[in-house]
Amino acid sequence: MFSYSKCLDIIENQLSSLSLEKKPIELYQPIRYILSIGGKRVRPCLAMMSHSLFSDSVESVIGPAMGIELFHNFTLLHDDIMDNARVRRNYPTVNVKWNQNAAILSGDAMMILAYQLISKTPINILPKVLDLFNQTALEVCEGQQLDMNFEKCLDISVEEYLEMIRLKTAVLIAASLATGGITAMADSKDIEYLYRFGLNIGMAFQLQDDYLDVFANNHQFGKSLGGDIVANKKTFLMLKALQSSDKNLVHELETWITRENFNPDEKIESVKIIYEELNIPEKTRQLIETYFTSGFEFFQRIHVSDERKVELCKFVTQIMKREH
Amino acid sequence: MFSYSKCLDIIENQLSSLSLEKKPIELYQPIRYILSIGGKRVRPCLAMMSHSLFSDSVESVIGPAMGIELFHNFTLLHDDIMDNARVRRNYPTVNVKWNQNAAILSGDAMMILAYQLISKTPINILPKVLDLFNQTALEVCEGQQLDMNFEKCLDISVEEYLEMIRLKTAVLIAASLATGGITAMADSKDIEYLYRFGLNIGMAFQLQDDYLDVFANNHQFGKSLGGDIVANKKTFLMLKALQSSDKNLVHELETWITRENFNPDEKIESVKIIYEELNIPEKTRQLIETYFTSGFEFFQRIHVSDERKVELCKFVTQIMKREH
Numbered sequence: 337m338f339s340y341s342k343c344l345d346i347i348e349n350q351l352s353s354l355s356l357e358k359k360p361i362e363l364y365q366p367i368r369y370i371l372s373i374g375g376k377r378v379r380p381c382l383a384m385m386s387h388s389l390f391s392d393s394v395e396s397v398i399g400p401a402m403g404i405e406l407f408h409n410f411t412l413l414h415d416d417i418m419d420n421a422r423v424r425r426n427y428p429t430v431n432v433k434w435n436q437n438a439a440i441l442s443g444d445a446m447m448i449l450a451y452q453l454i455s456k457t458p459i460n461i462l463p464k465v466l467d468l469f470n471q472t473a474l475e476v477c478e479g480q481q482l483d484m485n486f487e488k489c490l491d492i493s494v495e496e497y498l499e500m501i502r503l504k505t506a507v508l509i510a511a512s513l514a515t516g517g518i519t520a521m522a523d524s525k526d527i528e529y530l531y532r533f534g535l536n537i538g539m540a541f542q543l544q545d546d547y548l549d550v551f552a553n554n555h556q557f558g559k560s561l562g563g564d565i566v567a568n569k570k571t572f573l574m575l576k577a578l579q580s581s582d583k584n585l586v587h588e589l590e591t592w593i594t595r596e597n598f599n600p601d602e603k604i605e606s607v608k609i610i611y612e613e614l615n616i617p618e619k620t621r622q623l624i625e626t627y628f629t630s631g632f633e634f635f636q637r638i639h640v641s642d643e644r645k646v647e648l649c650k651f652v653t654q655i656m657k658r659e660h
Numbered sequence: 661m662f663s664y665s666k667c668l669d670i671i672e673n674q675l676s677s678l679s680l681e682k683k684p685i686e687l688y689q690p691i692r693y694i695l696s697i698g699g700k701r702v703r704p705c706l707a708m709m710s711h712s713l714f715s716d717s718v719e720s721v722i723g724p725a726m727g728i729e730l731f732h733n734f735t736l737l738h739d740d741i742m743d744n745a746r747v748r749r750n751y752p753t754v755n756v757k758w759n760q761n762a763a764i765l766s767g768d769a770m771m772i773l774a775y776q777l778i779s780k781t782p783i784n785i786l787p788k789v790l791d792l793f794n795q796t797a798l799e800v801c802e803g804q805q806l807d808m809n810f811e812k813c814l815d816i817s818v819e820e821y822l823e824m825i826r827l828k829t830a831v832l833i834a835a836s837l838a839t840g841g842i843t844a845m846a847d848s849k850d851i852e853y854l855y856r857f858g859l860n861i862g863m864a865f866q867l868q869d870d871y872l873d874v875f876a877n878n879h880q881f882g883k884s885l886g887g888d889i890v891a892n893k894k895t896f897l898m899l900k901a902l903q904s905s906d907k908n909l910v911h912e913l914e915t916w917i918t919r920e921n922f923n924p925d926e927k928i929e930s931v932k933i934i935y936e937e938l939n940i941p942e943k944t945r946q947l948i949e950t951y952f953t954s955g956f957e958f959f960q961r962i963h964v965s966d967e968r969k970v971e972l973c974k975f976v977t978q979i980m981k982r983e984h
Contacts, residue, residue: 363805414768418761437742437808440764444738445801447768451775452794455787463783470776477769481687484761 386516399456479504506538710840723780803828830862860955
């Protein structure tokens with residue numbers, strides 16, 4: 337069973353051996369840049385660790401695991417254009433450091449590179465890996481579209497929000513884990529459990545992100561705290577608060593949302609207080625816990641000894657515990 | 661042997677049976693739109709006709725042929741953003757009719773749909789089809805990057821220009837023809853000939869486009885005549901003219917290029933006269949002819965009876981003759 341740090345080593349090694357010193361440099365430089373500014377490589381490591389539940393030779397999962405990582409980074413490049421984001425992982429985004437066209441075209445090339453890596457999958461399992469990847473990639477686009485739609489839309493329900501993050505975030509986590517099962521030629525039932533495990537922990541990851549943006553204890557989280565509040569981002573916390581029956585507090589929250597001139601720190605503090613009065617932190621933690629627990633119910637059903645499951649279990653738990 | 665019109669029927673049929681009535685509509689509507697505003701479907705038809713050189717059953721080529729058409733349309737969506745184009749095939753571009761983000765994300769989804777169609781290739785030939793497609797798709801991005809670089813660069817050589825159009829245009833024509841050979845399980849020599857046939861006629865197509873933008877006899881060409889001249893586009897004609905030893909005419913041309921206020925019709929007429937005095941139309945026709953002839957030398961080497969080659973020969977010749 338491979339540990340996270342062992343998988344991370346392999347992935348970083350593979351990333352630095354990608355032949356990206358090619359011409360035209362204007363196309364490949366932004367790709368090298370986005371891959372070099374870090375990231376925890378969660379998805380490829382999940383794929384590898386999932387594969388290693390069943391098999392000690394990880395050869396056949398490396399191509400698709402790398403493909404998933406490149407695809408994920410491609411989505412970051414394009415999302416940053418669409419969101420007009422200026423900072424990513426504490427570095428300037430490609431659309432800022434270069435320009436928008438560079439981010440579009442280098443992103444396109446990255447998606448093709450992702451497929452080139454996926455195509456390295458042994459032929460007997462290639463169709464299955466490819467089908468899941470294609471379906472997932474399309475769902476991620478659908479999720480991004482919903483996310484953009486929500487920006488212009490005033491009344492989003494909590495259910496609609498959960499469907500959006502399922503598509504935008506959770507399905508790629510689910511597909512990473514399932515891909516590891518496919519490349520290890522696991523039983524189809526186990527592949528299904530891996531997928532559902534991933535879907536649930538993917539939901540938990542995203543809700544945790546929403547939560548930590550407001551309630552993290554320090555700044556290790558990478559983004560400045562309260563950014564979602566300042567930007568009126570429709571997160572679970574905000575939607576849940578807006579749905580409350582306490583009309584006074586809802587009205588107060590709406591006032592902050594519509595106010596055009598404000599002191600950001602004051603807005604963050606005030607909205608945090610509203611959230612706390614509405615018991616939103618607790619409700620969010622409960623929902624995270626629910627997804628986390630459901631995920632692990634599927635994980636437990638996988639027909640593999642507990643001993644082999646230790647590393648993957650540790651890794652997923654560690655991701656969730658990072659800032660609590 | 662399938663005729664162009666038969667192939668076109670099949671492709672149009674397949675296009676209209678793609679299930680694109682999905683949600684979120686904001687993602688899928690621009691895809692339906694770009695596919696509905698026409699185009700001659702040259703690439704998928706080349707793939708099908710190439711396949712039908714060797715085989716009477718076209719089943720296995722349809723997936724990749726459709727994938728190539730979707731990929732081609734994806735490149736149009738993204739190129740139109742990067743070029744800030746407002747009109748495509750006489751209709752408003754997606755970035756104008758919707759907005760830039762819609763064009764980015766719907767383009768991304770189209771590329772994934774392209775891969776979904778490619779993935780329908782029978783498993784025994786899938787790796788070969790996928791490898792060629794991946795390599796070609798990356799080259800098309802490289803070509804687009806070079807094209808963008810050239811806009812900002814003052815001295816492009818004719819050779820650099822030819823390399824750019826090889827990547828941006830010719831390799832996809834080449835890959836379309838080679839893919840038909842691969843799906844028909846043709847001999848590797850014949851697949852190579854098909855590729856080289858396509859590379860040469862692809863070059864001829866693009867040079868013909870450059871030529872017709874200035875010298876077409878009527879407006880059926882779709883774009884308004886002289887658009888490249890007005891926009892100072894670095895086409896073969898312009899680069900060849902700038903390379904001339906007639907310093908007076910080169911200087912006159914440069915004056916038109918740098919002039920900021922001008923009457924477009926006057927500029928077009930004046931530059932046309934310079935081109936004619938420098939014998940550029942004839943030189944362009946000669947180069948087109950050279951590529952066309954080289955292409956057909958490879959076509960002739962393909963180990964298939966002349967009878968089977970008639971339709972493909974007719975189609976390629978027809979494309980080239982469209983406006984002469």
